[in-house]
């Protein structure tokens with residue numbers, strides 16, 4: 001499913017099978033999660049080079065491996081995340097912050113991604129997957145989970161955690177937060193009682209609209225929705241010394257707010273991308289929780305419908321393309 005021009009639907013096309021370089025694996029894709037970042041790309045909020053196959057939460061099996069690939073062989077199941085490659089040379093790479101690499105390449109952004117039957121990926125950035133994590137369920141962990149996890153870790157040992165925007169990431173992190181005995185407060189669009197009850201069903205102790213106040217001040221809030229106005233709102237319900245982490249790649253403008261709302265050593269930060277360490281950590285802890293992602297599946301050729309359901313907030317949990325369903329439509 002190819003994006004040829006932004007603000008246009010993806011187009012089903014037949015293209016030549018990509019050939020792996022020495023460091024790459026060729027992967028036959030079984031599932032690919034659909035992320036809000038994919039929607040930002042299609043909507044033109046982000047401007048990668050086109051044409052492009054989006055998708056950066058890829059699960060599949062290795063069909064061929066370049067001669068320098070060490071850790072995978074044909075038939076191995078792998079996960080391919082957003083972080084596609086880093087330079088290893090810049091000051092960020094050299095200080096354990098490869099997520100900030102000056103020369104990084106991102107999957108489904110500068111390199112073709114997983115809204116396809118096959119892709120190639122640099123094997124050093126792929127993750128092995130534990131057998132207890134099923135293809136469709138593990139796919140959303142590869143971005144919603146991983147970047148959400150990085151944001152979650154930035155909240156330190158916050159006990160009362162607010163999630164603004166209760167989609168793919170928040171539904172995963174709620175399970176992890178409950179496992180770690182933290183309390184979750186879920187903020188949704190005003191009046192979205194369906195998502196509020198979904199949040200409570202996963203263990204949120206409170207759920208309400210983003211203008212409401214939780215019963216107690218929050219120790220931390222993670223903003224998943226791409227809405228800048230949520231930052232001053234979250235500051236109003238954050239205790240002194242608390243932190244707000246913005247986890248999305250794109251956000252509308254943040255309105256001004258009085259300095260007294262930030263006073264008291266409250267912090268605001270963003271989280272960008274992921275390190276391989278974040279991936280290893282989350283994929284190790286996921287089976288212990290165990291994290292059960294709730295997925296709505298779509299056929300590959302229905303990727304535009306999946307994107308639209310994320311845009312309208314119509315689905316609960318994560319959207320995933322199930323490649324085993326592909327073939328319904330002939331080119």
Ligand SMILES: [Zn+2]
Nearest residue numbers: 087090093101
């Ligand atoms: Zn670098």
Ligand SMILES: [Zn+2]
Nearest residue numbers: 035037143144
């Ligand atoms: Zn993503």
